[in-house]
Amino acid sequence: MIRGTTKLIAHLGYPTESFKAPMIYNPYFASRAIDAVVVPMGCKAPEYPAFLKLLFKLTNIHGALITMPHKVSTIALLDEVLTTAQVAGACNAVRLGADGQLIGDMFDGEGFVRGVLRKGRVVKDARALVVGCGGVGSAIAASLAKAGVGQLTVFDPDARAMDALASRLRTHYPRLSLVAGSADPSGQDIVANATPLGMKPGDPLPVDVSRLDPGAFVGEVVMAQEITPFLEAARARGCAYQIGMDMLFEQIPAYLDFFGFPTTTPDELRRLAQFGH
């Protein structure tokens, strides 16, 4: 029930039609009588910097969830960029600090790491490969580094994106064993597909699955279907895995915490979510 005291969390991006966050957060807020609401706001890039600034002057604004195409451009608009967002070079959550400052962090990768841990895998000292160094791949790499992986390999056919991520990782995690430029999954404990491959029928697989260790854990960011061709092939080799939707639900408790709300489990959020199907 929205009222005059309700804390506003803007969900900023464009287009908005496929937004899922309102149907996850709002039923949870209702179930706990938390006086807050997530509201989609379709904002295009030219208006975004000015709109974000004025939005955070509203007297009932509490925070914002940031999605495409604004995750990267938000960084330059903040007063304080937390480490994971710095390494990722992108931000997907902004909250108002005590003195009106805008504080941003990045939780896509946190969702990936929490999912791996929940499936019983160890992340600390593991060898991990992230294929795709765009926004979500950078976020996963940043969170794997934060979680203490022993070796991190990043790959992107776009060498500039890959090198920029590697450089940010070296700056913030100078002691991390970092490899940039190989997509070979052989010998990796954790392999993340952070490319869009799998969204369209006929896409090639993101890695050579025949070189995947059967004991490896693979994770997917694509949500177009639950079991993408990559997960299908990895599963056929005996790999454990997590689907894109797991990553989504795993990260939400982290946002709740960031925004200062009582938090809960991904399972409760999943039970309450109303996707209308």
Place this chain on the structure above:
Amino acid sequence: MIRGTTKLIAHLGYPTESFKAPMIYNPYFASRAIDAVVVPMGCKAPEYPAFLKLLFKLTNIHGALITMPHKVSTIALLDEVLTTAQVAGACNAVRLGADGQLIGDMFDGEGFVRGVLRKGRVVKDARALVVGCGGVGSAIAASLAKAGVGQLTVFDPDARAMDALASRLRTHYPRLSLVAGSADPSGQDIVANATPLGMKPGDPLPVDVSRLDPGAFVGEVVMAQEITPFLEAARARGCAYQIGMDMLFEQIPAYLDFFGFPTTTPDELRRLAQFGH
């Protein structure tokens, strides 16, 4: 259920704590499966012009409800000001036109007039007195003029506000018999209190109730209590009346129509409203 396709109606004003519109519109939208939501946004005056402009660039914005302190300043920010808003000198609803233009109208007075009509009174050719020429009084005067009153008297101790309203009324309704400067209710068929008198204990009455015709109909804008001292005194003389909340619910079908939504009766809206008491 808010989703990515939901049409956004911003409720703009400051402070927001006492806003009632979300608890009236949103349960109605839910009951009819209308994919729209009213969201309070606490906007202060310095940010308002820029925020209004950017808000209406959002791809899912549908309209705005405008309240204190922005009803007057909105007029200068619109592309098209409908007649009642021009006469009132204030606007409390804005919608997006087909070509992106901002179109504004004013419905406070419409609610007053619809309430009088619903109580079985005739407005056309009646003699009406409006005490208070601020935003709401001007709106009531504008709507009474539109509804065809035979004579309209307006009064405000602030002569500048009163004369400005009288001038706008003369411009738009040159054939209206208009009196400015008397608060004498004697001989009036309809008397509206559009002053804040009655909000605080010990306030004087807005008119000399001893001169009120027992056959007159009186209406109140104050909502601090259902039966204000003015209504109490008028009722004691035998007058029929409407309370401030009647005016609120009577105007909502007019907004629904303005925004292009399926409309309904004030009674259904009242039944669905969730004020949380």
